[in-house]
Structure formats: C-alpha cells, structure tokens
Amino acid sequence: MSADAVIADVIALMPADAWRWLIEPFQFSFMIRALWVSAFVGTVCAILSCYITLKGWSLMGDAVSHAVVPGVVVAYALGLPFSLGAFIFGFGATLAIGYVKAQTRLKEDAVIGVIFTGFFAFGLVLATKIPSNIDLFHILFGNVLGISSQDIIQTLIAGGLTLAIILLRRKDLLLFCFDQNHAKAIGLNTQVMYYTLLSVLALTIVTALQTAGIILVVAMLVTPGSTAYLLSDRFDRMLIISVAVSVLSCFLGTYFSYHLDASTGGCIVVMMTLFFTAAVLFAPKYGIVTQTHSRGGDQHVSRQK
Amino acid sequence: MTLKTTRSNNYGIAVDNISVTYSNARLALYNASCYVEPGTITGLVGPNGGGKSTLFKSIMGFLFPSQGHVHIDGISVEKAQKQQLMAYVPQADEVDWNFPISVFDVVMMGRYGHMNMFRIPSRQDRRIVMESLERVGMSEFRDRQIGELSGGQKKRAFLARALAQEGKVILLDEPFTGVDVKTEKRIITLLMQLRDESHTILVSTHDLSSISTFCDRVILLNQTILAAGTTEETFTEDNLAMTFGGLPISSSSDKSNLTPEAIMAHQPGHPFVSSTNIQPSYGQPGREQPAKRELNQDLDT
Numbered sequence: 351m352s353a354d355a356v357i358a359d360v361i362a363l364m365p366a367d368a369w370r371w372l373i374e375p376f377q378f379s380f381m382i383r384a385l386w387v388s389a390f391v392g393t394v395c396a397i398l399s400c401y402i403t404l405k406g407w408s409l410m411g412d413a414v415s416h417a418v419v420p421g422v423v424v425a426y427a428l429g430l431p432f433s434l435g436a437f438i439f440g441f442g443a444t445l446a447i448g449y450v451k452a453q454t455r456l457k458e459d460a461v462i463g464v465i466f467t468g469f470f471a472f473g474l475v476l477a478t479k480i481p482s483n484i485d486l487f488h489i490l491f492g493n494v495l496g497i498s499s500q501d502i503i504q505t506l507i508a509g510g511l512t513l514a515i516i517l518l519r520r521k522d523l524l525l526f527c528f529d530q531n532h533a534k535a536i537g538l539n540t541q542v543m544y545y546t547l548l549s550v551l552a553l554t555i556v557t558a559l560q561t562a563g564i565i566l567v568v569a570m571l572v573t574p575g576s577t578a579y580l581l582s583d584r585f586d587r588m589l590i591i592s593v594a595v596s597v598l599s600c601f602l603g604t605y606f607s608y609h610l611d612a613s614t615g616g617c618i619v620v621m622m623t624l625f626f627t628a629a630v631l632f633a634p635k636y637g638i639v640t641q642t643h644s645r646g647g648d649q650h651v652s653r654q655k
Numbered sequence: 656m657t658l659k660t661t662r663s664n665n666y667g668i669a670v671d672n673i674s675v676t677y678s679n680a681r682l683a684l685y686n687a688s689c690y691v692e693p694g695t696i697t698g699l700v701g702p703n704g705g706g707k708s709t710l711f712k713s714i715m716g717f718l719f720p721s722q723g724h725v726h727i728d729g730i731s732v733e734k735a736q737k738q739q740l741m742a743y744v745p746q747a748d749e750v751d752w753n754f755p756i757s758v759f760d761v762v763m764m765g766r767y768g769h770m771n772m773f774r775i776p777s778r779q780d781r782r783i784v785m786e787s788l789e790r791v792g793m794s795e796f797r798d799r800q801i802g803e804l805s806g807g808q809k810k811r812a813f814l815a816r817a818l819a820q821e822g823k824v825i826l827l828d829e830p831f832t833g834v835d836v837k838t839e840k841r842i843i844t845l846l847m848q849l850r851d852e853s854h855t856i857l858v859s860t861h862d863l864s865s866i867s868t869f870c871d872r873v874i875l876l877n878q879t880i881l882a883a884g885t886t887e888e889t890f891t892e893d894n895l896a897m898t899f900g901g902l903p904i905s906s907s908s909d910k911s912n913l914t915p916e917a918i919m920a921h922q923p924g925h926p927f928v929s930s931t932n933i934q935p936s937y938g939q940p941g942r943e944q945p946a947k948r949e950l951n952q953d954l955d956t
Contacts, residue, residue: 521774536768537737583800585755
C-alpha cells in the first residue's frame with residue numbers, strides 16, 4: 351500500500367474537525383512564511399553547526415550571539431539594517447576575545463565569558479536608554495511569526511552569503527577543523543581560515559536572529575551538529591543528518607507553537623533537544639542504551655580519548 | 656631556481672639561532688642552530704621536555720620563535736610549504752581521533768595543496784592516494800574511521816598522507832611511540848627507501864635503541880643543540896650522557912628537563928645508554944619503556 355493511500359485512509363477515518371485542526375495553521379500566510387523562513391534558517395545553522403561542533407567553538411557561538419545586541423540597537427538608532435550592526439559587533443567581539451587572550455595570561459573560557467557578557471550588558475543599557483521601537487523581548491527570544499518582509503530579505507542575504515562561503519570553502523574549513531597544522535604545512539593561510547570561520551559564525555547568528563533570538567540561536571548552532579555527530583562517522587553523512595534534524599525541528603516546532611500558543615523559538619529548540627536526547631540514548635553506535643546492551647562486544651568502537 | 660638544478664632537488668633545513676619562549680615565560684629552546692643535510696635521515700634525539708617538538712613546530716612555522724630563522728635551502732619555509740615541499744607527520748596526541756573522517760579522506764588531504772581551490776580530486780590525485788596507502792600497507796583500512804585503527808595503523812595512515820603530499824622534506828614527530836616492533840621496522844624500511852629517493856627526513860625520538868640502525872646523522876637536543884653530526888661520530892655514550900643527564904645547561908631555573916628517565920639514564924648500566932654499539936635488534940628491555948614514558952608526554956612540548 352502506498353504512502354498516499356495510507357494518508358488517504360487516515361483522513362477518511364478521521365472526523366472532519368480533526369482534519370481541519372491539523373491543517374488550520376497552514377491557512378495563515380504568516381504561518382507559511384514562518385515555516386519556510388525557519389526551515390531556511392535551520393538549514394544554514396545546521397550546516398555551520400557541524401563545523402562548530404567539531405572545532406569545539408560552541409562557547410564562541412554563545413559569545414557572538416550575545417555580543418550582537420548593542421549592534422542591533424545602534425543600527426536601529428542610526429537607521430541602518432539591523433544585520434549590519436549585529437555582524438559588526440558580533441565579529442568585533444571575537445576579535446576582542448582573540449586579542450585579550452593573546453595578550454594576557456587569562457584562559458580562553460574566562461576571556462569569552464567576560465567579553466560577551468560585557469557586550470550583552472552594554473546592549474541592554476543602550477536598548478533601555480536609546481529611544482527606539484526595538485522590542486528587547488524579540489531580540490532575546492526571536493519573533494519569526496511577526497517577521498517583516500524587510501527582515502526576511504536581510505535573513506536571506508546573510509544566510510545565502512553564509513551558505514556560499516561554506517560551500518566554496520568546505521573542504522578547507524574541514525581541514526582547518528581537523529588538523530590546523532597540516533593546513534599550514536600545505537601552505538594554506540590558517541589566519542584567513544580562522545577569520546573566515548568566525549565571520550561565517552557571526553553571519554549565521556545574524557541569519558537566525560529574527561527566528562530564534564540570541565539566547566536560543568546557540569541551540570540551533572550546537573544541537574543539530576552534536577546530534578548528527580552521535581549518529582555518524584563520516585562528515586558528509588553528518589551534514590545531511592544535521593540538516594534533516596534541524597529542518598524537521600524548525601518545521602514541527604513552528605507548527606506546534608501555533609497550537610500550543612507558545613514561543614516559536616522555544617518550541618523549535620525543544621524539538622531539537624528531543625531529537626538530541628533520542629540520539630544520546632539510542633544512537634546505533636554511540637548511544638548510552640545501545641552501548642550498554644552491546645558491552646563486552648565490539649571493543650574498538652568505544653570512544654577513545 | 657638555480658638551486659634546484661645544482662642540488663638535484665635535494666633540500667636541507669637550515670635552523671639559525673632559534674629561541675622559543677612560551678607564554679608562562681618558560682624557555683623551551685634557546686640559540687638552537689643546526690643544518691639538516693639533504694637526502695639523509697637525521698635523528699633528533701633528546702629527553703622529554705627537551706624541545707624536540709618545539710624545534711619541529713618552529714621549523715614548520717606552527718609557532719613563532721622569539722628570535723632566529725629557518726630556511727629550506729635558500730627559500731623561506733612559507734614558500735617551501737606553498738610548493739608542497741614539506742610534509743609533517745604529527746604525534747598521535749595531536750590528532751582528534753574521534754573526527755568523522757576516513758583513512759582515505761585523511762590521505763586525500765595530503766593532495767589538497769596540489770588541487771584547485773575547490774579541492775576536487777582528479778584521477779591522478781586518487782591514484783596517488785591509493786599508491787600511498789598501498790605503500791604503507793593500509794589499503795584495506797581505507798574506509799575505516801581513523802579512531803578505529805591501532806596505534807601502528809594510525810601512524811601509517813598519517814605517513815601515507817605525507818607520501819601523498821609528495822613533499823621533499825618529511826618531519827616525523829615521535830613516529831615510534833605506541834607502535835609495535837613490526838610496524839616500527841616497516842616504517843624504518845620505508846624511511847630508508849624515501850631517503851634513497853632523495854627525500855630529506857628528520858625524525859624525533861627518545862627511543863635510542865634503533866637510532867644507529869637507520870639514522871645517517873644525529874642531532875642531540877636538550878633545550879639547545881648539544882651536538883650534531885654523523886651517527887658514528889655524534890651518537891656516543893658521552894654525548895648521550897650530556898644530553899639525557901640533565902646537566903645544568905639551562906639558564907632558566909626550570910627543572911622540568913629532569914624527568915625520571917633522564918635522571919635514570921645518568922646512572923651507569925641504564926639500558927638507554929649502556930652500549931655505544933647498539934645492535935639493530937628489537938624487543939630489547941628498552942622497548943618496554945614507551946608505554947610508561949607516555950605519561951610524561953605532557954612535559955614534551
């Protein structure tokens with residue numbers, strides 16, 4: 351029996367009310383828009399997520415996302431596109447982190463912690479003192495349901511740029527994440543790669559700003575890649591799984607947020623976390639439950655430190 | 656490139672007065688000068704924490720010395736790297752073995768410098784990768800994720816990457832650590848073949864038992880170059896005692912070069928320095944040591 355036939359049967363069995371309930375969200379143009387925008391953002395984040403997870407830059411993602419706040423406020427105050435300000439401040443924070451780390455004896459996590467909260471606090475002060483129509487709540491938690499077409503254009507530009515850079519440089523970026531020394535040994539400019547990856551990170555956060563907000567964008571940057579990493583030993587497969595998990599979460603999260611009347615960004619990230627939890631427990635090779643069952647069996651698959 | 660013709664594509668490494676200070680103000684290496692002769696296998700010998708890896712990283716440009724220069728026979732290291740002349744085989748603990756990548760893909764990374772910017776492998780790239788895998792006997796493991804390999808296989812995989820890169824200068828950092836006797840023998844045979852194909856090979860090791868079996872020349876290092884020359888002249892009991900004995904040659908007050916085995920090595924009858932005529936035999940008492948010494952790896956910066 352084909353899938354279509356099954357669906358047709360299920361529809362026939364269901365009372366008409368239930369069917370209407372199911373398709374109700376799709377009748378609103380703002381929902382359709384939110385669904386495809388969040389799926390697009392999910393794709394961009396999922397792809398970068400694989401690189402960020404493998405490079406060990408999750409905390410850096412957290413830092414950049416918080417550091418964009420003053421940029422958004424300043425951009426609005428000056429009448430510039432919010433993404434421009436966000437990118438400048440996000441990227442600027444990473445430069446500041448790199449500089450302070452190189453010049454002092456502080457460890458990297460301390461430097462990141464100090465600088466991103468500093469930027470964030472500065473943003474809060476600006477947002478509450480500069481008169482503007484910025485809703486702080488929307489910066490923090492996203493507002494994909496109310497996204498304006500102007501914001502969509504900015505999201506598409508930032509996201510498209512990110513995808514283009516990663517697709518063109520994907521092999522070198524992977525080499526950079528895997529073995530920076532070898533990249534250098536074959537004559538690649540590792541400084542350029544470092545800043546390329548950082549600017550792509552900042553761009554991605556700008557992309558996801560309207561959808562997930564700066565607090566939850568970290569999850570979109572870390573969770574899909576981590577989930578996929580537990581499920582695959584090949585980078586190409588990891589990319590596919592990451593994108594699939596992310597897009598599905600964005601779609602389901604946005605959909606359920608309508609019925610639950612709950613925060614869209616929150617629903618998306620909860621969905622992602624559910625997928626992640628399933629992978630942690632039941633991943634074929636690296637799942638906790640799976641490993642317990644096969645203990646004493648194949649030894650060389652156990653993770654080596 | 657007149658050098659190329661006169662030297663028939665042989666490249667030596669000129670290290671000129673290198674000093675490296677780490678951020679905690681520890682002096683890792685000072686006033687190190689030496690020349691690695693082209694077309695030889697040169698052993699870089701010294702205790703853990705003696706600066707072997709630091710010297711390697713300075714040669715490869717992974718870290719920047721506070722003074723001094725490195726040249727590859729007249730051209731800068733950067734230029735040599737752009738010309739794919741320099742290959743580097745890392746220590747096992749420098750690699751993320753959980754990375755989702757296969758042996759084949761790792762070896763293919765050796766070809767990146769020969770490809771266009773999109774890194775799309777040509778038929779020739781694939782052929783060279785397969786030949787490199789064949790040469791180290793890793794063809795059948797090419798689809799394995801790198802963490803699923805044994806210690807010896809891991810070394811061979813990265814050696815294959817160096818072969819695929821077709822570099823003229825090959826640096827191997829502790830290639831015999833965590834490797835069984837058979838693999839060590841196999842790697843040594845391969846290195847000798849590469850030397851005969853006019854490669855310049857620099858091998859760092861603190862395992863002294865095999866040095867005289869395959870190294871043409873030796874550089875003794877403990878925070879600076881203590882001696883350098885042919886294995887016959889340089890690899891002597893006196894020189895080794897000076898290198899491993901932890902003599903107060905360092906101006907810093909740091910005592911980290913006084914590792915337990917360095918102190919032990921100073922005592923007569925220690926297996927590492929007991930014989931000047933070390934035989935080309937494997938499985939000596941000294942062979943049992945590496946596992947224990949790996950505990951000191953973190954000192955070896």
